[in-house]
Amino acid sequence: MAEASIPSERYKQGLVTRRSVLGEAHVDRALANETPFDQPFQQLITEGAWGSVWSREQWSKRERSMVTIALLAALGHDEEVAMHIRATANTGATRDDICEALMHVAIYAGVPAANHAFKIAKATYAEIDAAKPAAEEQK
Structure with missing residues (x-):
């Protein structure tokens, strides 16, 4: 990760949720294709969409x-x-x-x-x- 070498807890939770919804293969492909250019975007969606919204219990x-x-x-x-x-x-x-x-x-x-x-x-x-x-x- 460009900004932080240690992933946030929200990122970690988002990655777990993202994998549970989209599947291991899909997420593995997305991460393998990550570049320095889109890494901030991948972090944003993993933390925001998957860690903040999809991980809610409501x-x-x-x-x-x-x-x-x-x-x-x-x-x-x-x-x-x-x-x-x-x-x-x-x-x-x-x-x-x-x-x-x-x-x-x-x-x-x-x-x-x-x-x-x-x-x-x-x-x-x-x-x-x-x-x-x-x-x-x-x-």
């Missing part, structure tokens, strides 16, 4: 997952929508939960945003489903 990871996907869909952050759809395997948000969240997007953020998010969700779930037999064969 909502479950399932609830946070649904709200996050709805917000990302409403804002048109397509890659993040797909990433968080994949993370539902770790948060406990079901496909029915995500359908309901995207129905809310349609009413409160617009049908085009929800329509596009449904398209992303369907494609992401198809990728997940296609990978299941390969993953099961490797066991």
Whole structure:
């Protein structure tokens, strides 16, 4: 870390939470690709998003997952929508939960945003489903 050689407790907690939601492989890739240029940003999101918000006890990871996907869909952050759809395997948000969240997007953020998010969700779930037999064969 550029500013401090010892990670803060919030960073450590954020990293634990980030790994539990996005998975070890995703976080390992993000950290491996970290450069001095984006290190402050990685620290910010790990401490802020994951250490301060996602680590709070008031909502479950399932609830946070649904709200996050709805917000990302409403804002048109397509890659993040797909990433968080994949993370539902770790948060406990079901496909029915995500359908309901995207129905809310349609009413409160617009049908085009929800329509596009449904398209992303369907494609992401198809990728997940296609990978299941390969993953099961490797066991």
